[in-house]
Each structure stands twice: as structure tokens, then as C-alpha cells.
Amino acid sequence: xxxxxxxxxxxxxxxxxxxxxxxxxxxxxxxxxxxxxxxxxxxxxxxxxxxxxxxxxxxxxxxxxxxxxxxxxxxxxxxxxxxxxxxxxxxxxxxxxxxxxxxxxxxxxxxxxxxxxxxxxxxxxxxxxxxxxxxxxxxxxxxxxxxxxxxxxxxxxxxxxxxxxxxxxxxxxxxxxxxxxxxxxxxxxxxxxxxxxxxxxxxxxxxxxxxxxxxx
Numbered sequence: 001x002x003x004x005x006x007x008x009x010x011x012x013x014x015x016x017x018x019x020x021x022x023x024x025x026x027x028x029x030x031x032x033x034x035x036x037x038x039x040x041x042x043x044x045x046x047x048x049x050x051x052x053x054x055x056x057x058x059x060x061x062x063x064x065x066x067x068x069x070x071x072x073x074x075x076x077x078x079x080x081x082x083x084x085x086x087x088x089x090x091x092x093x094x095x096x097x098x099x100x101x102x103x104x105x106x107x108x109x110x111x112x113x114x115x116x117x118x119x120x121x122x123x124x125x126x127x128x129x130x131x132x133x134x135x136x137x138x139x140x141x142x143x144x145x146x147x148x149x150x151x152x153x154x155x156x157x158x159x160x161x162x163x164x165x166x167x168x169x170x171x172x173x174x175x176x177x178x179x180x181x182x183x184x185x186x187x188x189x190x191x192x193x194x195x196x197x198x199x200x201x202x203x204x205x206x207x208x209x210x211x212x213x214x215x216x
Contacts, residue, residue: 008129008208010076012085014172015134016164017156018141018148020185024134024200025086027190031201032082037072039086040065051156058100059110066092066118073125088128093118094171099163127178130207135172136185138162181207 011034013021022038029036046064050057069089076083093115101111136144138161145156172182181203188196 007082009079009082010073010085010126010128011082011130011132011204012088012128013132013134014088014091014168015185016136016141016161016168018144018161019134019136020144020191021086021134023191024132024183025084027197028201028204029084032084032204035079035081035083037076037083037085040068054100054103055105058106059114062092062097062100062106062114063117065096066114066121070121070125077126085128088131089118089122089125090127090171091168093122095164095167099160099167103160103163130179130181130204131175132181132183132204133168133172133175134183134185135168136165138165140186141165179207179210 011028013025015021025036025038028034044061044064046057046061050061066089069085069087069092072085073089076085097106097111097114097118100106101108106114138158141161142158172180183200183203188199190197190200
């Protein structure tokens with residue numbers, strides 16, 4: 001018999017820019033009746049400026065995202081609803097901030113300050129019950145970015161996307177703090193194909209069943 005006191009509360013979707021995180025979050029939330037916590041791109045006061053002048057705004061942007069996702073995780077764990085989160089707090093610290101530092105767009109003292117703050121925050125939150133990673137090659141990412149037509153993303157370079165993809169692959173290979181499901185979006189079209197979306201839903205259901213079984 002399944003322990004009825006157990007509840008999966010936090011599903012998170014990780015992936016590079018243009019991988020399809022927001023779209024899949026919305027579709028899974030609709031199917032499973034979950035709430036969604038989106039990445040803050042519409043009201044973010046730094047995002048547009050960052051893509052125009054990365055060096056000037058890199059630290060500001062990363063601090064904003066870190067704080068936003070930290071508050072999201074606290075709200076998720078305190079709430080009663082299951083929530084799917086569009087991007088995780090770990091991606092900020094494992095992918096984006098180190099990449100900006102390596103590119104010379106974030107000074108060492110700012111990077112050290114950022115990492116110290118992340119370590120303080122991450123020690124106070126739990127990893128997602130399930131992390132869904134959307135794996136995609138550069139051509140897929142570029143196609144998705146062009147299709148959605150966000151003005152501020154027009155300045156993203158291919159080299160920047162490649163560097164992020166490399167860091168994502170290294171992070172996922174070593175991810176060991178929770179359950180992980182990898183979806184190869186180069187081979188499916190969950191946006192336009194109900195069959196492909198159905199396959200993902202089945203895989204997620206299998207993962208959720210496993211999480212419940214852990215508390216038998």
C-alpha cells in the first residue's frame with residue numbers, strides 16, 4: 001500500500017535556452033493538474049540589457065535569477081500543491097555564472113561572491129523530487145529561439161549556446177542529488193505531436209510511480 005502522506009511537490013525542468021522548458025512545463029502542468037513557476041523573463045529588469053552588454057550586467061542578472069529561484073523553491077516546499085518549475089537554482093550556479101566568468105564577463109570577486117551566496121542558499125533548500133533535462137543540439141535550440149522571436153534573444157551567439165550546452169552535459173553527467181529523467185528533444189516534437197507528448201507523459205508517470213514506491 002502506498003503511503004498516502006507522501007506527496008511529490010517539486011518537479012523541475014532544466015535545459016539550455018530554447019530547449020522547450022516553458023512549453024513542456026505548461027503541457028505537463030495541464031495534464032497532471034500541477035501549478036507552474038516560470039522563469040522570470042517578462043518582468044526581469046536586467047535581461048534585455050544583459051544581451052546588449054553582457055559584461056556590464058552579468059552579475060546583476062545572475063543575482064536576480066538566483067534570488068528569484070530561491071524564493072520559488074521555498075514557496076514550493078511550503079505550499080500544498082505540486083509545482084513544476086521552469087529551470088532550477090542549480091543551473092544558475094553550475095551553468096550560467098561559471099560560463100560568464102570563464103568568458104571574462106564576470107569578475108573574479110563577483111563570481112566568488114555569487115558562489116558564496118549560492119552555497120548559503122542551496123544548503124537551505126531540497127533538490128527537486130524529479131529533474132527533467134531537455135537535451136538538445138545547437139540547431140534545435142536555434143530553431144526554437146527563432147520561432148519564438150524574442151527581441152532580446154536576437155543577440156545570442158552560437159558560441160555562447162555551445163558553451164552552455166557543454167556545461168549542461170557535464171552537469172547532467174554528474175547530477176546525483178535527486179531523480180533524473182533525460183528527454184532528447186532532437187528526436188521528438190512534443191509541441192506539435194500528441195504522440196510525442198504522450199510518450200513524455202508516460203515516462204514522467206513512470207518516474208512518479210517510482211517516487212511513490214520509495215515510500216511503500
